[in-house]
Amino acid sequence: MICPTHARRASVFERHIHRVGLVPEFVHPADVADLRRSKGAGRPMKEITLKVNGRQHLLAVDPETTLLFVLNDELGLRGPRFGCGMAQCGACSVMMRGQVVRSCVMPLKAVGQDEVTTLEGLGTPEQPHPIQQAFIDEGAAQCGFCLSGVILTAKAVLDVKLEASDQEIRDALGGVLCRCFAHTRMLRAIRKYAEGKKHDTFPA
């Protein structure tokens, strides 16, 4: 039985990267917005290239599968998470072409050649992106499960309009949910990031 000590756990659960070809055929997408939607079964597996956080991956998967499952299960990414499977909460958010998309309802085939950026793709604990740094500084989380939606959505709106008002930022965050209600700190962190960017205190 697997009985890892804590000291060893990181290696036991090492993320599997490039699990190419291990996945048999997929059937239709799970947890799409319309739960009653039913497609035929047994779609063929296809070789698909997917660019995520600057790396190209070759995957053998059903193109109908959701992007979230591919990111979590095939690429071992932890940032986007399954919240509702219905594009209602934002926990699975990733960025594509500067837009935030809900990976839990996006079939892989819809991604095409666009690069996907997850929360991990912005920065690392050693070198966080300025918006991540602002969240770190403000302690803008409790459980933190929702952070992909909060951080990526805020970044997307400010990338387009740095002068966005509080109201505009909030409007953009309309579909994002934080049940710990760390809202106040999150808004403060977002504002701090915007101010810093405005005054160009961040490196490019």
Added chain:
Amino acid sequence: MTPSRREFLKGCGALIVSFSASSLTQLSASGQGEFGTHSSHIDPKKLDSWLAVGADGAITAYTGKCDFGQGIFTAQTQLVAEELCVSIARVKLIQCDTSVTPDQGTTSGSQSTPTNFNAENLALAAATAREALLSLAAERLGEPAGHLTLADGVIAGKTGRGVTYEELIGGKHLHLSLSITAKRRSAAQWTVLGKPVPSLDRSALMTGQFEFLHSIRVPGMLHGRVVRPPEMGATVAHVDEQSVRHLPGLTKVVVRKDFVGVVAETQYQAASAARQLVVQWKAGPELPPQKNFFDHLQKQPSHDVLSVDSQDVDTQLAAASNVVRARYTYPYQMHASVGASCAVADVKPHGATVWSATQSAYPTRSVVAQLLNMSPDNVRVIYVRGSGCYGLNGADAVSFDAAILSQAVGRPVRLQFSRQDEMMWENFGSACVVEHRAGLAPDGRIVAWDRENWVASLGNRPGYDQPGNVISGMLLGYEPEPLEPGASKPPAGKLRNQSNTVPSYFAGCIGNSCGGGGTIRSERALTHTVRSPFFTGPLRSPLRIQNTFANECFMDELCARAKADPVAFRLRHLQDSRTIGVLKAAAQAGNWQARSSPKATIAQTGVVSGRGIACVAYEGENGYAAVIADVDVNLQTGVVHPRRFVVALDCGPISNPDGLRNQIEGGILQGMSRSLVEEVTWDNRHVTSIDWKTYNSLHLDYEMPTVESVFVTPADVPATGAGETAITVTPAAIGNAIFDATGARLRDLPFTPERVQAALLESARRVEKAKI
């Protein structure tokens, strides 16, 4: 299976420390749950169960209180660092793993701080370890312990010689019992504890690296989904396995009594199979209509408990010059975690491992063992943080289900609930009705207060042996813990006010012992517990928020009737110094102007503003809070918008002020969401709150009010809970502020625009009638 704790120190010769045995006494560990009743190989009386000094000098600490985002991981790390005089970086905290951590029951009920930060358990272990190390150093250095100083893991003598912890004991067992005489470092000495240390998970969280339970993958793992009944009480008539047989990747359809699940190679396949599997269900009973549910609740057979009864309320009320009556209702609400629950289970013929976000590692171990027909000793539950839970979300149920699925297929299974699995079947926060009657003397003093409440209840935490308390167990054929209807016995012993049933203003006298916080001596509090049509459970501030909403709003009604200032009127009926302390502190911080409610002049149109106050002694003595709410009310639309909260909180010595503020802010805003929009709905058969379109929560687009907090810290008091006090007073403070702004009293939660409009109409009618 071999507990890895042994491996942890494997190969190290046991060292018998020459330590004054006379100063060490056996401790009866208390806190949550009786350690003695649930045997565990990790003896909480032994120091080695709590702490280890590694060969490299790293301190490993073991705790049975885990972090869901409330900050207790960081605070406990600070505690250990403080007591052992090392930097935080040297402390590694292991939380809630039944193979290595002591059984501390459930992490809940604002009990982690009182349990681990006072004179017992983790705090005492750390203090014991420090004294033991000093004693060892004294022997090694040949100097009396009193001459030694301790800094960053080095103990130095007056001669200038020093010795490190690892040189003294690194990699070896201490072989000591917790010393009841070990002295904690006093708050005045603290350099790490009590400081706003940034929570240790921040960088990993913000950069997406944090390992949530949802990211756990084990080799050979399959994916599961469950297929829940359409309604409460429905049972399986037929499962048509043919309906999914054609699906690729499907490993097994698992049916055990009314439990149905599927296992497949991938998440995608599992989810697809769960959706396509055809199951015929025998219908469950009809549900009582939501429209008059509270009337229904009050007519059901009930289990009755009298918290307090002076047996003179009827006489006193008959003699009172002014009697006020009111009925308050509080709906079912959800934990509704952002992430639907998941768990990973690896069940082999002779043992099982479950990775779970449960708040109750050891109880979950026992229940899993029961469901798998194994000995608990062969089950290991490892806590890994999931989505914030706020109580009993789906984490326990999904852990049980994952174990069932893994056993059925003989391989590790990761089970992910869908949003509907999570929301339809979690243990909701109880719906409640509270009826009050109180009499006022001509001088405005409250002479008698009679209070009766009805609580809808079914199931609860599963504990160590009650799987039927959550849906998984019920589907497998276990009953929820029984509710025996019956009349109440006369109250006896000490006043118990864990659910804040008894208002703070009651003297709370049972015989000659008065355990209440107030001065009202003609008092009665009777609780009827009624079988709920849905599972219920401990949602953050369980029953405390329901009761406090009703108590503190009714107190405001009495105050208005007496035409008194809400702060002064409360103070007049309080005697508990700590409740008085937070009330005064909030009034001062919020610049409270003494006057009666409602405001003398209220506009007829547009947006009006008001302020309200409420206070509580959480669970009677586990934390104190007072909050002032400033709210706007739109008289046309009925929309209530809180603008500012001022909170005064007393939780004794504070472990981490930043963590505390985070809890207060989150508590207030969550309380606001629960006050304004949250309510479980159902039709004649089904729960209809099944996603974020049908269960409301304030999203990030809501313009949040400011939350300011001040701390009151009396000298020489123990540390209490703090995560549930602020939320407890929020609904009442908002309700009282609406009354102040408009003269309309809201007695039913949530304060929806429709209800506010109806209350405004009713209030206007009453004013007109009074004129005539």
